Amino acid sequence: MSLKKYELIKEIGSGTFGRVWMAKDCGNNELVAIKRRPKWQNVASREVEAMETVRGEKGIIQIKRCFYSLTPGGIIMQNVVMPLMSRSLGTFIRENRALRKHNSAHRISPELVKSISLQIVEGLAALHLSGYTHRDLKPDNILLMDVDGSEGNFPNINICDLGSSKKLMKNDINMPYVVSRFYRAPELLLGSCEYSEKIDIWGCIFAELLALDPIFVGRCPGKQRDSRVDVAKQGADEPFQILKIFEVLGSPNENDIKLLKNMIPKSINKMLDECIFAFKISSISWFEILDGFFTNEYVFIQRIISKYFFQGETAD
Template sequence: MDKGESLFCTAGKIQSGFSSEPILYSGRNPVRKSSPAPLLHGGKCWGQGGPGHLWLSPPRWLEGPGCGSGCHLSSVPSLQDVSKRLSLPMDIRLPPEFLQKLQMESPELPKPLSRMSRRASLSDIGFGKLETYVKLDKLGEGTYATVFKGRSKLTENLVALKEIRLEHEEGAPCTAIREVSLLKNLKHANIVTLHDIIHTERSLTLVFEYLDNDLKQYLENCGNLMSVHNVKIFMFQLLRGLAYCHGRKILHRDLKPQNLLINERGELKLADFGLARAKSVPTKTYSNEVVTLWYRPPDVLLGSTEYSTPIDMWGVGCIHYEMVTGRPMFPGSTVKEELHLIFRLLGTPTEDTWPGITSNEEFKAYNFTHYRAQPLINHAPRLDSEGIDLLTNLLLYRAKGRISAEAALQHPYFKSLGERVHLLPDSKCRLSPPKKGQNKGSWCLQVPLCSLRGAPAAGWGGSL
């Protein structure tokens, strides 16, 4: 028997067992005949059962000159067996060529970074540095900015990177400066959070929290059919964020579904404050080229530049209608067509409904047909009487008569949400999910609020 055979026969003898029958060893569990895992020694495979197998016997010396086919098995260990088992050498030496091969095949472990190297690597990233963020996908592109989905190397959280180009501007565009200055002071759960600002020679990058969808995408994903209860929840969150802005004398001026972001938890947040303004005097003169046409109030359409918070409330009414019906309220392509759609539904304004309108030069120039107001319930039948009343007060011709965001939050339309909604701190906005009976399969974007195509679930407390 050569040295290799002696080694493996000895290894076989130290395996204690309770059966006198030999056990087939395959390199894994000795009681299973699994796929063989050969034991190599100097490039050879040793064993009774052919290449890749060893027969492990009870602790008894095998009789005969080696471990060949003439091995005789005994089930009773002797004192000599035990003493030999205990006297096995502790430093079994493997052939040098095997050790060399093992060393060549083993991958080198990376050396731990020194404290100085670790500090150097961390100094490459941080707030205010473009290297801190990795661009993942392009989300959209506008006139002066491109928005990317990204990831922060600091927190590993997803972010939205609004990259504003500076090539054709002397410095940053006024809209970007305005957005930064306003958002730095707006800290509310229903307003998108500005995390970081990065200024380079070519661009100004605003780093926002990332939300999965906007209200327009949300409606499309729902087949333009939201549950009326979800409409109420989103309306309440929209009004909360807007009331916070108006309370700090800030007008958004560009409310539309695309600028209302929604995450998978059903949280709605106001975004895109590029057209927003801080107002010091309510009657300050501004540009009338604001607000996307479909959500622009008639006073601005007719050239008014003296406006205040009511400019946003008209847009809230249009969004409310769109959420309930699944279609835009006044989808005009020109200013004249937009006014025509408004007057055809709400009635052509008179001195009674809009004092001073008959002296407006642009209104007189259009020479609109006289329309009578149509009942809103005929166009939004899914709204209850309280919902129709709120919508009516949002869409008044006389700007000063429109309900404010703060007053709208107290409207009876939101009574079913419970009293606790009014006690929420500014840092919270999420509504509790339904407790029982909810058909989760019909949820849209898995928003944990209520069934998008049915009534609120039984037992839902309307708590926040």
């Protein structure tokens, strides 16, 4: 299929795995998003394979079609056509953070936090049941589609950017340098190469919806900003990320330290069991909701859906 079928309007995002454009389908005038990247060898990208696997699943951005085009310089480009969403969850959080500057009491409503969180969990459940782990879940990789603005109508949520996703097999050795640092689970920070899909349910995004700021911002003392280049080249901030987790959740005790020594972990073990930072919504804490989330075997994500925090909730 030729790119001429689409009119590229403007670039709306970019990352490791390509650039995203707002485009118009010249056949029906529909506005869509097209993710473009150079084609790799003679196979479809892992992202396309993952998106095809979860086609039709709720809570995950859907692929409309994938086609290839040729640049004037002779480079074959992969083009993934997707629905055009309103904005990212990261943008939504930043908008609310800006509102808080003018009104210190401003927060995202508990009902909206519940709706967003449930939809994220449902999307992850579908992804994990398909065999894939996302490996880069963060607010900027979650998209919102605003609906009718009347009260009680919450935005639809879709997990996107499956470029880092992978089917993890037992006893496989996997690269631990995945997931953006502020959202990286402790076992990854400690160098585990034998992690599972449970790294996707570390819980930072739920907390950020409540606090309107990332809760684990670990930086080398003296750094004024997060420099991705410095982190990539020097790793200077990495040790301070795990220290920030301890600062927020509490210091590990002697037993925890013994567990830490064995981390190259298969799970987070019980390191956080007693020092979990419990946010409250309607007097229910996230720790109570997850009920053993941070124990030897993280709960499977289906259990999160069934917990009483979400009873009676739907993603509609």
